[in-house]
Amino acid sequence: xxxxxxxxxxxxxxxxxxxxxxxxxxxxxxxxxxxxxxxxxxxxxxxxxxxxxxxxxxxxxxxxxxxxxxxxxxxxxxxxxxxxxxxxxxxxxxxxxxxxxxxxxxxxxxxxxxxxxxxxxxxxxxxxxxxxxxxxxxxxxxxxxxxxxxxxxxxxxxxxxxxxxxxxxxxxxxxxxxxxxxxxxxxxxxxxxxxxxxxxxxxxxxxxxxxxxxxxxxxxxxxxxxxxxxxxxxxxxxxxxxxxxxxxxxxxxxxxxxxxxxxxxxxxxxxxxxxxxxxxxxxxxxxxxxxxxxxxxxxxxxxxxxxxxxxxxxxxxxxxxxxxxxxxxxxxxxxxxxxxxxxxxxxxxxxxxxxxxxxxxxxxxxxxxxxxxxxxxxxxxxxxxxxxxxxxxxxxxxxxxxxxxxxxxxxxxxxxx
Numbered sequence: 001x002x003x004x005x006x007x008x009x010x011x012x013x014x015x016x017x018x019x020x021x022x023x024x025x026x027x028x029x030x031x032x033x034x035x036x037x038x039x040x041x042x043x044x045x046x047x048x049x050x051x052x053x054x055x056x057x058x059x060x061x062x063x064x065x066x067x068x069x070x071x072x073x074x075x076x077x078x079x080x081x082x083x084x085x086x087x088x089x090x091x092x093x094x095x096x097x098x099x100x101x102x103x104x105x106x107x108x109x110x111x112x113x114x115x116x117x118x119x120x121x122x123x124x125x126x127x128x129x130x131x132x133x134x135x136x137x138x139x140x141x142x143x144x145x146x147x148x149x150x151x152x153x154x155x156x157x158x159x160x161x162x163x164x165x166x167x168x169x170x171x172x173x174x175x176x177x178x179x180x181x182x183x184x185x186x187x188x189x190x191x192x193x194x195x196x197x198x199x200x201x202x203x204x205x206x207x208x209x210x211x212x213x214x215x216x217x218x219x220x221x222x223x224x225x226x227x228x229x230x231x232x233x234x235x236x237x238x239x240x241x242x243x244x245x246x247x248x249x250x251x252x253x254x255x256x257x258x259x260x261x262x263x264x265x266x267x268x269x270x271x272x273x274x275x276x277x278x279x280x281x282x283x284x285x286x287x288x289x290x291x292x293x294x295x296x297x298x299x300x301x302x303x304x305x306x307x308x309x310x311x312x313x314x315x316x317x318x319x320x321x322x323x324x325x326x327x328x329x330x331x332x333x334x335x336x337x338x339x340x341x342x343x344x345x346x347x348x349x350x351x352x353x354x355x356x357x358x359x360x361x362x363x364x365x366x367x368x369x370x371x372x373x374x375x376x377x378x379x380x381x382x383x384x385x386x387x388x389x390x391x392x393x394x395x396x397x398x399x400x401x402x403x404x405x406x407x408x409x410x411x412x413x414x415x416x417x
Contacts, residue, residue: 005075005077006074006075009074009075009077009299010074013074013300016293016297016299016300017300017304018293018297018300019179020180020291020292020293020301021292021293021298021300021301021303021304022300022301023180023182023183023186024180024182024287024289024301024304024305024338025287025300025301025303025304025305025306025307025308026183026186026304026305026308027182027183027186027286027334027338028081028282028283028286028287028301028302028305028308028338029283029305029308029309030186030331030334031282031283031286031334031335031338032083032280032283032305032309033062033308033309033312033323034323034326034328034331036083036084036089037058037062037312037320037323038323039086039089039090039093040054040057040058040061040084041054041058041320042093043089043090043092043093043096044057044096046093046096046097047093047095047096047097047101048096049096049101051209052212053101053212053214053273055209055211055316055317055320056209056211056212056214056272056273057272057273057274057275058316058320059209059211059272059314060211060269060270060271060272060273060274060313061083061084061269061274061275061276061277061313062083062084062309062310062312062313062316063309063310063313063314064265064266064268064269064274064277064313065082065083065084065265065269065277065280065306065309065313066082066305066306066307066308066309066310066311066313067265067306067310068082068261068262068265068277068306069081069082069302069303069305069306069309070303070306070307070310071261072257072258072261073299073300073302073303073306074299074303075257076254076257076299077296077299078246078251078253078254078288078298078299078302079246079251079284079287079288079292079298079299079301079302080242080246080253080279080284081242081279081280081283081284081286081287081302081305081306082262082277082278082279082280082306082309083277083278083280083309084274084275084276084277084278085233085234085238085275085278087233087238087379088230088233088234088275089275091226091229091230091233091275092104092226092275095222095225095226099219099221099222099225100217101214101273102214102215102216102217103217103218103219103222104222104226104273104275105214105215105216105217105270105271105273106216106217106218106219106222106223107218107219107222107225107226107227107230108216108226108227108230108266108270108274108275109267109270110218110223111226111227111228111230111231111234111263111276112263112264112266112267112270112276113263113267114228114231115231115234115235115259115260115262115263116259116260116263116264116267118231118235118259119256119259119260120256120260122256124235124239124255124256124259125255125256131240131383131387132355132356132359132360132390132397133244133349134349134350134351134353134355134357134359134360134363135356135359135360135363135383135386135387135390136240136243136244136247136363136383137244137248137346137347137349137350137360137363138359138360138361138362138363138364138367138382138386139240139241139244139363139364139366139367139379139382139386140241140244140245140248140281140342140346140350140367141343141346141347141350141364141367142363142364142365142366142367142368142369142378142382143281143367143368143378143379143382144241144281144282144285144339144342144343144346145367145368146368146370147282147332147335147336147339148336148339148340148343149336150332150335150336151166151332151333151335151336151337152336154329154332154333154336157329158198158327158329160192160196161189161192161193161196161198161327161329161330161333162189162329162332162333164188164189164192165185165186165188165189165192165330165333165334165337166185166333166337167188168181168184168185168187168188168189169182169184169185169337171184172184172185180292181291181337182286182291182334182337182338185334185337186334189330189333189334190330193327193330198327198329199325199326199327200325209316209317211272212272213271213272214271214272214273216270216271230275232380233276233278233380234259234262234263234276235259238278238279238281239255239258239259239262239278239279240379240383241284241379242258242279242281242284243255243258243279244346245281245284245285245288245342245346246284247349248342248345248346248349249288249289249290249295249298249345250295251288251295258278258279262277262278262279263276263277263278265277266278282335282339283302283305284302285338285339285342286301286305286338286339286342287301287302287305288302288342289338289341289342290341290345291341350363350364355397356390356394356397357394358389358390358393358394359386359387359389359390359394362382362385362386362389363382363383363385363386364382366378366381366382366385366386367379367382
């Protein structure tokens with residue numbers, strides 16, 4: 001079976017490590033190691049954490065997620081990228097002003113245990129299978145279209161820098177078929193930023209900071225305020241996004257494995273202050289895009305993404321100052337360009353069928369709205385709200401969806417036999 005092909009996938013990795021895979025892994029890493037890392041730094045500062053605790057937090061979520069990303073991509077031969085949940089970091093930015101780091105770590109442990117239990121019992125897979133695909137795809141577009149919108153609005157902030165990157169992407173798509181267009185855009189934007197002095201180079205940190213173990217303290221208030229929202233974010237936001245993206249690209253994502261492996265590693269990372277490790281929607285989108293290469297070889301991009309992530313976490317004390325020097329416009333534009341193909345494919349999947357159109361549309365607009373209630377962001381509310389709409393006005397479509405699922409399962413059994 002596919003799950004047992006780790007040695008074969010590892011052996012065939014070198015032949016799949018082409019320029020497309022490496023550049024896509026690099027672009028995904030740049031996205032994941034810039035803005036999201038700055039959110040952690042801001043949360044640590046607001047929460048009164050020491051410099052060592054902040055670096056330890058970054059080490060935990062990047063080093064361990066990088067290692068898991070390498071393992072899980074090789075195990076399943078799918079472009080599955082692993083990272084910390086960005087929404088979870090935002091959640092902690094507010095929570096650390098009310099709870100100590102020890103109470104937070106205790107809440108992280110409970111959240112990871114909850115995800116492991118729900119995953120190992122098969123409940124996560126059953127829930128995700130019950131949610132219609134058009135609704136999932138509508139949510140994906142709604143949540144991720146902001147990357148494309150920010151890419152366009154960045155032209156007004158830095159016309160030369162943003163415009164040159166977009167133009168390089170378009171020209172490369174037209175004339176340089178063998179060069180990944182996102183890589184061309186990245187190179188051009190960095191060159192332009194260098195010549196316009198947009199980088200603010202800091203003095204490199206020479207001190208290698210050792211990760212710091214944090215003893216957990218268990219508080220009922222912290223569990224309610226942190227553990228439950230974090231569990232929902234991991235399952236219904238991060239993993240659901242990545243699952244939808246992989247399905248849109250023709251993969252059969254291992255939903256149970258992604259949840260159990262992610263939170264098992266997250267359980268260990270939490271002892272160093274890591275808030276959560278989960279499957280990363282945006283990075284998975286970048287590594288699974290058509291431009292990366294043939295479907296069977298795209299796992300190499302996620303392997304490289306994992307290598308870059310692990311390296312970033314290991315040398316966080318040295319690298320973080322350089323991350324803060326990179327112009328945010330570069331990250332914004334490159335992320336938007338990398339998402340284009342995923343957004344197009346997700347739109348096609350969401351609205352190509354006649355079923356669940358109202359639900360898919362509500363998933364789209366709720367995802368775009370960015371609403372937030374009870375510290376839970378738009379992805380989960382997009383799923384809940386759109387399911388409510390479909391149950392209200394498209395109830396008969398669920399019976400059709402169930403029959404379709406049974407038919408697909410029957411075909412899979414016959415094929416495997």
